[in-house]
Amino acid sequence: MLISRNGKYQVFDIGTKMYHNYCVTFEDKAVMIDAGPLSERDAIEKNLQKDFIFDIDAIFLTHAHGDTAGNAEYFSMLFNCPVYCIRDSLDYVKKGTCKRPSKDHPYIKKAGAAGSIVPKLPAFIPYEACQNAEVLTKSIAEELLGKDIRLLMTPGHTEDSISFHIGDTALIGDAAQFNKRVLAPVFVDNEAQLGRTWQALTDLGCQYYLSAHGRPFSADEWLNPSGTKS
Numbered sequence: 157m158l159i160s161r162n163g164k165y166q167v168f169d170i171g172t173k174m175y176h177n178y179c180v181t182f183e184d185k186a187v188m189i190d191a192g193p194l195s196e197r198d199a200i201e202k203n204l205q206k207d208f209i210f211d212i213d214a215i216f217l218t219h220a221h222g223d224t225a226g227n228a229e230y231f232s233m234l235f236n237c238p239v240y241c242i243r244d245s246l247d248y249v250k251k252g253t254c255k256r257p258s259k260d261h262p263y264i265k266k267a268g269a270a271g272s273i274v275p276k277l278p279a280f281i282p283y284e285a286c287q288n289a290e291v292l293t294k295s296i297a298e299e300l301l302g303k304d305i306r307l308l309m310t311p312g313h314t315e316d317s318i319s320f321h322i323g324d325t326a327l328i329g330d331a332a333q334f335n336k337r338v339l340a341p342v343f344v345d346n347e348a349q350l351g352r353t354w355q356a357l358t359d360l361g362c363q364y365y366l367s368a369h370g371r372p373f374s375a376d377e378w379l380n381p382s383g384t385k386s
Contacts, residue, residue, distance in 0.1 A: 157207065159372060160364050162323035164302070167366065170203040172196045175223055176368050178327055179209055180320075182301045188215045189320060189327045190368060191227035191239075193278045200227065201234075214300050216292060217241040218329025219317045220248035221279035224368055229284040240292035242309075244316035252285035255314070263344050274343050279330075292318075310357065312350025313341045324363040331357060334370030338378045341369070 159178075160167045168179045170188070177190035177200065186209060192200045204210075212235040217225050220241065228239045228249060241249050248254045256275055257264055264271035274280075290296075297305050297320075306321040313330040320327045330341045331353055344350050357365065361375045 157203075159366065160325050162325065165304075165322055165325075167322075167325055167327075167364070168207045168209065169366070169372075170200055170207065170209070171368075172199045172203075174369075176366065176370075177224070178366055179204070179207070179212070180301060180322065180327070181209075185213045185300050186211060187300050188212050188231060189366075190218055190224040190329065191215055191231050193223040193226040193281075194283055195226075195278065197227050197230060200231075211235060212237050214296075215239045216297070216320065217245060217249065218319065218327070218368070219314045220245040220254045221314065221330070222254060222281045222283045223278045224329060225249055225254075225286070226278075226281075226283040228289070229286040232286060232288060239286050239289040240296060241289055242316055242318055243291050246289055246291055248316075249286050249289040252283045254280060256280050257343065257345075261345075263347070277342065279343065308356065310353040312344060312346055312353045314345050315349070317353075319357065321360055321362070325366065326357060326360055326362045326364070327366045328357060330368050332365065332378075333367050334365075334373045334377075338373060 157169045159169050166181045170179050171177045175192050175196050177192045180187050214237050232239045308319045310317050310319040310331045332338050364372045366372050
């Protein structure tokens with residue numbers, strides 16, 4: 157489903173109701189942003205076809221969790237394209253795993269009884285190792301999506317989380333989610349980092365924040381959740 161069109165850029169939501177990943181097209185290039193979990197593979201593939209996206213030039217990952225990187229190897233092989241992530245994600249993506257929170261993790265303890273659910277989430281399920289993953293650099297991003305793309309380090313949910321800013325749109329992975337209002341992700345590795353990330357992202361003033369969970373939302377919805385005018 158086409159979400160936004162900004163000059164030479166188009167952004168499609170190719171995910172499902174549970175997990176959202178996206179495709180950004182620029183001139184003759186198409187880049188998948190996150191690859192979704194194993195359980196949603198068929199649905200994502202059908203959504204690509206519905207939007208007449210039959211070729212992908214690269215896959216960019218926002219972080220190495222199983223619900224964002226789970227299908228990276230599959231779609232990389234299907235489209236014969238490279239997978240890119242930041243250096244801190246690379247070993248995890250190549251092994252098909254991620255850093256699992258221990259029961260002593262501060263956020264797990266803070267969550268109390270609900271914290272026991274976190275290690276069982278799809279985010280922490282092992283997935284297919286992606287041996288052809290490479291480090292994403294600014295020059296690679298610009299080669300595929302033009303000079304206007306910005307790579308932003310946005311840690312908090314995980315230390316290796318990044319976002320992509322293009323025009324009036326920011327693709328933010330699990331930095332936040334929209335469920336009636338903007339909320340923190342279910343799991344937060346570092347609350348202080350997440351606070352700084354939220355400040356940096358809201359400062360962008362985007363019309364569209366596209367997260368891995370929930371519908372797109374605007375800067376105004378983020379800053380004014382009650383709907384009142386600032």
